[in-house]
Amino acid sequence: MIRKNFFFFLLFGLLSVSCGDDSEPAVSLSQDNFANISYEENTLKVSIQTSLEWTATSLVNWCRVSQSKGTGDAVLELSLEPNIDTERSGVIKIWTKEQIREINIRQEGIPDGQEFTYRLPVIFHVLYSDAEDRNQYIDQGRLLKVLDRVNTYYDGITRYNGGDKGVDMNLEFVPAETDETGNALLTPGVEYVKMDAMPLDCEAFMGDSRYVKLLWDPNRYINVMLYNFAEVDGGGSVILGISHLPLSTTGTTYLEGLPATQYAYLTKENLSYPKCLSINSLYVYEETGSDGKYNGFDVNVTLAHELGHYLGLHHAFDEDENSGLSTDCIDSDYCEDTPSYNRIAYMMNLRALLQEAAQQGTSLSMAEAVKRENCKTGQIFSSYNLMDYEISYADRLTNDQRNRIRHVLTYSPLTPGPKKGKANTRSVIEGKLDLPMVIVK
Ligand SMILES: [Zn+2]
Incomplete structure (x- = not known):
């Protein structure tokens, strides 16, 4: 016709x-x-x-x-x-x-009472300027090993205290198999990106709109940037990792302590900062050895900790900046089962204990160094939480932390995995939005 x-x-x-x-x-x-x-x-x-x-x-x-x-x-x-x-x-x-x-x-919907097991594709963006430098151009094998180890923490397999069973988050971080357009990756989970300059200022990086182009769709991947962090002013302390907190939807699905957005679905095009977590690749080979000797730079702990932030967790200690040495005791992580403590008081006490040990020609035991005082009850407890700082066994998360992570995965825009309710409707908004940004270390 x-x-x-x-x-x-x-x-x-x-x-x-x-x-x-x-x-x-x-x-x-x-x-x-x-x-x-x-x-x-x-x-x-x-x-x-x-x-x-x-x-x-x-x-x-x-x-x-x-x-x-x-x-x-x-x-x-x-x-x-x-x-x-x-x-x-x-x-x-x-x-x-x-x-x-x-x-x-x-x-069909998921059967009543059944919980979904999230599989979260991770892409490590290895940023380097010198391909010969093994602290910049990190081998894929090393990164996959770190990811494996992080999965054991999220599975609730603990290392300390006789290996008691921790809390299983019912999720798995998996190396991304394909790129954004569906092509199989030669090195699953890892891509290498040549940069003009190294090191980079991590705090500036996290807010810099020029780096949005490095992201792979945050609705499908967790973006982990690896690069050499520039020294902090004065050089007295080192930043091992840094992350954005997730956004929370407003209304009945709002999760306390997170920056809020009215949008239940967002795309990379709406971002004016590279929503991701960054890991300092200068410490990528550091870890606690099989002898259990404490290593405060352990990259497995750093990645597990930053992923915790990325999925909605705050630090376990009292983070009220105004409390100082006062008796305020704030549950700033919104998790009742992580005891709050005054970090400044802990640090002062630790310093005193270290001095005392040095004077006596002994060393401070791990069991002593991990002790904190619950600022609500006055009880002494040992720190096992991945979201703690300083000297900690750092090998587990709690039930309340699990609830927060699962809430974020279920409702937060720009996190991978299937969503519920409005987050599922996905009407696309064009152009850049002025979305709130919270960076945590
Ligand atoms: Zn942190």
């Missing part, structure tokens, strides 16, 4: 859809209705038979089509995200000049 003009085509199109057509359909689909698809991640296949040009559009964001247009026969793959919400329905439209066909999908 030769089309004379656009109007004729439109009219014909309408007629064939609304009145039906007894002749051969312009497009036939191997299946156009999928019911009771499980809540888990799924790929559905539909064979398209046609001699025409076609386009495929998903009307819902939780289902992506493998190909948005084509000519003639094809196999279309529909990728469904896991559904951690209630049952949902979606439509995929296949358009040709002569006909519109619909594919209907109904995906």
Whole structure:
């Protein structure tokens, strides 16, 4: 059939859809209705038979089509995200000049009482200026080993105190397998980026809009930047890692202590800072040895700690800047099961103990150095929390911390994994937004 003009085509199109057509359909689909698809991640296949040009559009964001247009026969793959919400329905439209066909999908929600296991793709962006420098150009094997170790902490496998069972976060950090466009990575989990200058000022880096371009979609990846941190003024202390706190949605899903946004879904294009965590690659080989000898620069602890921040955790100690040595005792991490303590008082006491030991020609034991005084109850406790500072066994997280992390994964924009409620609707907002930014070390 030769089309004379656009109007004729439109009219014909309408007629064939609304009145039906007894002749051969312009497009036939191997299946156009999928019911009771499980809540888990799924790929559905539909064979398209046609001699025409076609386009495929998903009307819902939780289902992506493998190909948005084509000519003639094809196999279309529909990728469904896991559904951690209630049952949902979606439509995929296949358009040709002569006909519109619909594919209907109904995906079940996660069963009541079942908790989703998050698999969070991590991409290490190794920033370097000298590829010969092993403290800049970090080997993939080393980074994957660190990630493995971090997973043991999040699985609740503890190292100290007879290895008692810690809290399992029910999540796994996995090396990213593909880049943003779906190409398989030669070095899964790692990409190398040549920079003009090294070291970098980590605090300036975290707020610098020029580095947004280094990010991979934060809705799909956790971005970990590795680079040599410039020395802090005076050089007296060292920063091992630094992170942004996640954003929290407002309203009933707001999580205390996080910067808030009215937007339940955001994209990289909305960011004016590189939402990520940064690790100081000068210390990437440091760790507590198999002999258990304490190493305060342990990179496994640093990464686990910064990931904790990235997923919504604050420090375990009293972070009220005004409290100083006063008797205020603030639960600034919003977790009741992490005892608060006055860090300044702890530091002074530690210094005194170290001096005393030096005078007596002995050394301070780990068991003594990890002791703190609960500023609420006055009880003495030993520090085991990954979100603590200074000398700590630093090998576990608590139940309340788990609840915060899971809340962030369920609702926070710009974190990977399936979302619930409004966060699932994903209407895209164009352009840069003035989003709040909180950086923690
Ligand atoms: Zn911290």
